[in-house]
Amino acid sequence: MLRISKLTDYGTIVLALMARDPLEIYSATDIARRINVALPTVGKVLKTLARADIVTATRGSHGGYSLSRLPSTISIAQIIDAIEEQPFGLTECTSIAGLCMQENHCRVRANWMRINQSVRIALENLTLGDLVAETVQSTATQIQKVPLPKIDAQKLEENHEHGCS
Amino acid sequence: MLRISKLTDYGTIVLALMARDPLEIYSATDIARRINVALPTVGKVLKTLARADIVTATRGSHGGYSLSRLPSTISIAQIIDAIEEQPFGLTECTSIAGLCMQENHCRVRANWMRINQSVRIALENLTLGDLVAETVQSTATQIQKVPLPKIDAQKLEENHEHGCS
DNA sequence: ATATATAGGACAATTATAGTCCTATATGGC
């Protein structure tokens, strides 16, 4: 459906809150109260983010989560990768190669890969820092249609066979 | 899950086939056989595309579907809009406003809207023509991070209230 | 010890998607 999952969305809210004081430690309870999302849900998101080492957990009393890196070094793509269950990909074949039965003779696959790659790069270039920036003065991605350099046909073939994002 | 639905994907395959001879009439049976997808499924896709006036149907014997417009004037965004059930949107609020309970106090919403808009524009600028072009010599979208012009705060507020893609 | 935290995984309910099928209608050729 071309949408990030709600959990990933929550992830961005949670991280956006934490990015306001990047060195602070926040408990799940604390965050849940402040963003108005149920505690178990926030907990799930944070645990997932911790596994991807986007936040660092401190157990025990006075524990909580803190950002592992500075907001400007955490890309939106990394957040999506951490929380989404399926690998990133606009089409089935760009997400997991080998599943689609059309893959061998598909005439749109190579170009879908390019489109996928463009979107992917856009999200890699956007950081948590951008996400929490005041909109009126932030930078953001803008898309331009540009001629692509010729591509080595051999390399393309490789991509087509093993290929993935 | 940040993926177009399989049906939309089939839509691009079907249209890619039709784009090879943009004036030809193709029956669903014919297309199904040539792209190796089950007839009922291809039929469903074509009926949906016909409703969106991307293809034009001719009933009766010797009937079938033909492209309503030239491939270079059919954008990928239009194809997605035609077939996806949910409106286009990377987040819930960019797809359908008013559903998300965080919407009123969400600090990432405005920026998600921008990201959404960027992706949207990229897909509007890509056409069926691009999709069927030989990859080695085609154009495609590439993403650049550029400073955005300052935005009128009043207009932003409007967006925030009624806002949607 | 105990209160406070996270870790990890299991779980059911809901929602979205995929694919098929049935009946109605339109058209061309005989």
Add this chain to the structure above:
DNA sequence: GCCATATAGGACTATAATTGTCCTATATAT
């Protein structure tokens, strides 16, 4: 007129993904 061929529209089932919650184990500060 009749029939074969096509699409129109919607109903339907099965599957898959997602959501949100809960339970038990473990770690830490006081």
